[in-house]
Amino acid sequence: MGTMAFTPEMRRFVIARIHSVPMLEALLLVRSSSEQWTVPKLVSRLYLPETRVRALIDELRSEGFASFDEDEVRYTPASDEVDDMVARIAAIYSRHVVAVTELIHSGLERQAQEFADAFRLRRDK
Template structure:
């Protein structure tokens, strides 16, 4: 199993929101099932925009694959990634607030770096 440092890095680098994490866990529950966007929206009780952003994020991260009929299924890019998902799920089950803080802090850091790019420098 991956070490906690690897799981933390996976969470910070892969997930832009808790919605993405929740969606991943929903799809990972049955890796053979292909989910349509309306099914994901209904299951998560989320907006279509939130689900579409999460799907795009997870797909780009090598965690989902598109299937015919505009649906997606859980398919991690490697066994190592699958083990990270399992470890992330375990950590989330035991310390949900810690996982939420990791994801939120990660996004805050990205926003600060973006904002810093627009600061005027004294020459």
């Protein structure tokens, strides 16, 4: 199906706020239940080292998706709009994993190119 499942608003949201596929996986996992999500539980479910999981938690916090206190991560969207958008992305991701991951990677590629362009020496004409 490709990225056609995404509205332009959803595409912008994913590209701007979902930094990686592991971040999306962590977000959807924390959102999936009211279970207490501790760092060790996330490490075991995401198959990532603790340092990477802690970095993902920081990303989730900084983007307004989750809170973290006393070694417990909770899904706490910053607004109803964020919650709605995450729900819509979760629904699409459950059916179109490849399309969502391609969209995330397209955002990463664009950011990498913009970073590289910032250091490119240009000749004045």
